[in-house]
Amino acid sequence: MRSFLLLWLAWSVALWAGPKPPQAAIASAHPLATAAGFEILDQGGNAFDAAVAVAAALAVVEPAGSGLGGGGFLLLHRARDGRQVMLDARETAPLAARRDMYLDAAGNPIPRASIDGPLAAGIPGMPAALAHLAENYGRLPLRCSLAPAIRYAREGFVVGPRYLEQVERRHAVLGRYPAAAAIFLEKGQVPRPGFRLVQPDLARVLEALAARGRAGFYDGWVAERLLAGVRAAGGVWSRADLARYRVVERRPVVGRYHNVRVVSAAPPSSGGVVLVETLNILSAYPLTHLDPATAKHLIVEAWRRAYRDQALYLGDPDFVSMPLRRLLSPDYAAGLRAAIRPDRALPSAWLAAGPEAGGAGADTTHFSILDRDGNRVAATLSINYLFGSGFVVPGTGVLLNDEMDDFAIKPGVPNLYGLVGGSANAIAPGKRMLSSMTPTFLETPDRIAVLGTPGGSRIISMVTLAALDFAAGFRPALWVAWPRFHHQYLPDEIQYEPDALSGAERRALHRRGHRLKALGRTYGNMQAILWDRFLDRVEAASDPRGGGSAVVR
Numbered sequence: 001m002r003s004f005l006l007l008w009l010a011w012s013v014a015l016w017a018g019p020k021p022p023q024a025a026i027a028s029a030h031p032l033a034t035a036a037g038f039e040i041l042d043q044g045g046n047a048f049d050a051a052v053a054v055a056a057a058l059a060v061v062e063p064a065g066s067g068l069g070g071g072g073f074l075l076l077h078r079a080r081d082g083r084q085v086m087l088d089a090r091e092t093a094p095l096a097a098r099r100d101m102y103l104d105a106a107g108n109p110i111p112r113a114s115i116d117g118p119l120a121a122g123i124p125g126m127p128a129a130l131a132h133l134a135e136n137y138g139r140l141p142l143r144c145s146l147a148p149a150i151r152y153a154r155e156g157f158v159v160g161p162r163y164l165e166q167v168e169r170r171h172a173v174l175g176r177y178p179a180a181a182a183i184f185l186e187k188g189q190v191p192r193p194g195f196r197l198v199q200p201d202l203a204r205v206l207e208a209l210a211a212r213g214r215a216g217f218y219d220g221w222v223a224e225r226l227l228a229g230v231r232a233a234g235g236v237w238s239r240a241d242l243a244r245y246r247v248v249e250r251r252p253v254v255g256r257y258h259n260v261r262v263v264s265a266a267p268p269s270s271g272g273v274v275l276v277e278t279l280n281i282l283s284a285y286p287l288t289h290l291d292p293a294t295a296k297h298l299i300v301e302a303w304r305r306a307y308r309d310q311a312l313y314l315g316d317p318d319f320v321s322m323p324l325r326r327l328l329s330p331d332y333a334a335g336l337r338a339a340i341r342p343d344r345a346l347p348s349a350w351l352a353a354g355p356e357a358g359g360a361g362a363d364t365t366h367f368s369i370l371d372r373d374g375n376r377v378a379a380t381l382s383i384n385y386l387f388g389s390g391f392v393v394p395g396t397g398v399l400l401n402d403e404m405d406d407f408a409i410k411p412g413v414p415n416l417y418g419l420v421g422g423s424a425n426a427i428a429p430g431k432r433m434l435s436s437m438t439p440t441f442l443e444t445p446d447r448i449a450v451l452g453t454p455g456g457s458r459i460i461s462m463v464t465l466a467a468l469d470f471a472a473g474f475r476p477a478l479w480v481a482w483p484r485f486h487h488q489y490l491p492d493e494i495q496y497e498p499d500a501l502s503g504a505e506r507r508a509l510h511r512r513g514h515r516l517k518a519l520g521r522t523y524g525n526m527q528a529i530l531w532d533r534f535l536d537r538v539e540a541a542s543d544p545r546g547g548g549s550a551v552v553r
């Protein structure tokens with residue numbers, strides 16, 4: 001009897017845990033970051049240890065996109081018990097922040113005040129996230145999982161063409177701050193090809209984190225330097241800001257599209273809500289059987305409505321109450337769908353008035369990890385704009401974010417990505433600014449996807465298109481590569497990459513009343529993994545638009 005019970009127990013645990021992937025996979029925006037992740041898996045680390053290694057490595061080798069001076073959202077799936085959780089490592093507004101801190105006496109936004117320099121920086125969440133991940137989910141000590149990043153920072157690495165292009169775009173602001181210029185520029189200029197980026201101060205900060213966990217960053221000599229450096233350059237951080245910063249574990253947003261379970265980012269990201277609302281609206285259309293122009297029209301009409309709700313309602317859940325049950329409800333979506341005409345675009349201005357939403361580049365970063373136990377991480381990390389605020393705190397090598405710009409600086413005034421908001425996303429002390437970052441899992445009984453991308457407000461439309469591709473049975477190499485189109489309520493236009501819309505589609509959309517805007521360039525840098533349990537196969541893909549690397553091993 002006892003052995004029967006044991007057998008039954010083992011069987012039900014195996015069933016619960018499911019089969020294991022035949023291989024592990026990592027897709028990230030930089031080959032050295034992907035390599036750092038595998039180095040840690042090879043040492044017996046799990047996907048969460050690898051995530052610490054990849055995130056820390058990206059902070060060193062892709063400094064324009066994310067880092068210790070920034071934040072992000074990490075979506076976790078633990079195979080052992082099926083636990084799914086979102087680590088919210090979003091930056092918080094300093095306690096001295098005020099609703100109108102970026103406005104002049106006449107109430108007008110002060111140009112670039114929320115974008116350049118330390119006043120634009122929220123309190124970083126990334127160091128706390130790394131410590132939290134290692135302590136609560138990892139198998140290895142931080143000392144091990146941070147080792148590759150520390151090595152990259154100390155020994156340096158030769159930058160690629162992407163880095164040089166990014167510096168070119170933020171050269172002016174990096175040149176303004178001596179500690180930033182000394183690290184990222186070469187004699188005050190955009191470096192020449194072959195430039196070796198060495199960051200010994202950052203290596204010491206990573207070592208402090210490795211030795212003392214979160215206290216290594218938010219307390220002690222690092223904290224002293226952060227406070228002194230920020231305040232000397234016009235910032236308003238206080239000791240209390242650093243001491244009270246906490247990572248928050250939040251329940252992911254969950255929805256369903258046909259047979260796909262969608263697990264995605266919860267507020268203070270708008271990503272999961274807008275994604276699920278969009279898919280709910282689309283779920284009644286036979287998209288793959290419609291002519292392509294009609295399908296694209298319907299997708300745009302769904303985005304128009306879901307992005308509007310983002311602008312109207314969403315913000316930090318610890319500060320504002322949001323009608324999430326309504327926004328995520330299939331019945332609410334059915335009501336929105338009823339007002340969609342297949343032959344006409346609805347002008348955004350005809351939807352009940354609200355604040356609005358806008359575009360994005362190649363900053364911020366995403367990585368996806370699957371280990372051989374079936375643990376998964378989808379992480380989108382950011383310092384907001386390219387090289388964040390451009391301000392490096394002297395003596396730390398830590399480049400600070402300019403995430404404060406993701407708040408609604410003033411109702412109706414668009415941020416860097418054209419997004420506007422109202423009081424739900426107004427600045428308040430200690431509050432988290434609304435984000436579009438959308439790390440996502442897509443799950444059917446046979447197939448599991450781990451994905452995400454940078455791209456500001458376009459992140460959510462990119463992940464929508466990938467979810468539709470996944471549901472239609474396409475493989476990750478296509479999700480990440482397919483040309484993209486986008487609509488975000490306001491501005492009321494379909495933006496599109498070269499080759500995204502055929503001539504006939506453009507004409508058909510124009511006839512329906514859409515305004516079309518050719519961007520003339522690409523956007524996004526999606527990193528995706530597919531575990532096909534039916535075929536017992538793992539695939540990974542890195543967006544051909546970026547210089548990343550996807551490895552299955």
Ligand code: DON
Pocket residue numbers: 360361362363364365382383384385403406434435436437454455456457459
């Ligand atoms: O959290 C957000 O939505 C933005 N800070 C993300 C910025 C971004 O993706 C820039 N990338 N191109």
